[in-house]
Each structure stands twice: as C-alpha cells, then as structure tokens.
Amino acid sequence: MTFTETEHRYLAEQALGRLATIGTTGTPQNNPLTYRVNTDTGTIDIGGPHLSESQKYRNVQANPQVSLVVDDITAEPVGPGGQRGRGIEIRGVAEILHGVPPLMEGFSDELLRIHPRRIVAWNLDGPGPNARDVRTGTANTRT
Template structure:
C-alpha cells in the first residue's frame, strides 16, 4: 500500500513555492501571538519553522509551553492563474508543535539557528489551490493526532 500524505500534490507544490508563513501561538497571558516565519515541509509532512536565535524568541517559548499552533501560508493568485485568478489562496495547518534542536538548520544555515518548531499537522484547510466550488477544503489528519 503506497504511503498516504497529509498534503495533496497541489498543496505540497504551493507550500514549496512559498517563502513565508505566519505562525499563531498562544502567549503566557492566553492571548494570541502571530509572527512571520520561514518554513520547510518535510518528507513526513511535518513542518519545520526556523529563525535566527529561535530558542530565545517568544514564539518558541509559547510553542514549548502551549503546543497547539496554527500556521497560515497564503497569497494572491496571479491574474493568469487557471484556478483562482486574482483571488486569495492558501493553506492553514493546525497542529501540535514540538521544539527541537537539529544537527543543522533546515534553511538559511548562515543565518538561522539549529532550533526549530516542528508542527505535526492535525487539520489542514486549503482554498483556491484546485478547481472547486469556491469553498475551502478542510480535513483532519488522523495519523498525527495520536
């Protein structure tokens, strides 16, 4: 049986083409914190978020203390896009964060530290990436929910 992936081929292609996302965490006072972040999608469909001196950041401490997070990657489709010309499109990934130190940064090795926030997707919502009826596609990702 072939392996199943959390992301559709269209979502994976879109994510690979995007350089920037916004990570939402919950701060110590219970309020939201949203920050722009660099990211990569791993072969196992987890997402690594990096940054310079990441372990000293509030987003890292938030993810460590309250690991339920959301990551949004979106943009405006170009005017010649065959699916959603001129419309907003994107992917939201809700999941559980894990803080790790890798042997090397997964991106920008001359600038980013080896610490990452790794997101294990639990719910994926995408819009205007594939022909559809105008509604977002939402689904749970059971293999990461355990």
C-alpha cells in the first residue's frame, strides 16, 4: 500500500493541492489544483480544463519529476511547540494519459498520473515528520 490509512484519509478530506514541476530551463513552477487518489494503484490523478495546453503539462513532457503538496492549518495544536500545520508531500514521476474519462465536469480527457516515489508527511500520525521511500518502504526522518 502506497499511503497509510491516516495519509489516505487526510488526502481524501482535502480539496486542494499544489503541484511543482520543472520547466525546460530548470525554472520551477507551482500550481494550485484538485486531485484524485486512486486507492487501487496508489497513484494520484490531476486534470484540468484544456490540460494539454497548460505549462504544467509541457513541463511534465520535458521532465516527469514532480512534487505534490497538500497541507492545512488545524484549529488545535498537532505538532511540537504548538504547531498547527500538517500535510503531506508526494514526490514522484508523472505519466501523461490521453483519452481517459475527465476527472470532473469541464475537464479535458487528459490526466497527469503521479506514481509516488517518496512520501513526507508531517503532524498527521503524531508530532513531527515521517518520511519514507515508496519502493522500499524504508522509513526515516530525513526529508
């Protein structure tokens, strides 16, 4: 399983994430967007209206390495020193899919599908960071 139960529940509760991609000149780009978690494959789908015309799409064509961050602020402290921030970063490789059902009404029939390689979660299962490589399941606190 790619995501822990807590991570999956958190991702399902949130509506907004930010996708970071790298352009052909090495310049980073960060876009707010919606997403869908595929529980059967442990992947994440990202769509949009006219997705194939977007800069993030062109960036993924040139360099499929991406990072998706989903985070929020809680009403009560959840971390050390009274921290109220929590979230998850999913680093991985994006695949471009064409001719698929739109993610939601008004979206085109293309998707970016993220195959997670590293997950860094903070203040979800308790205080502090929790990082692991998805392929090996190796856990550590290095982010």
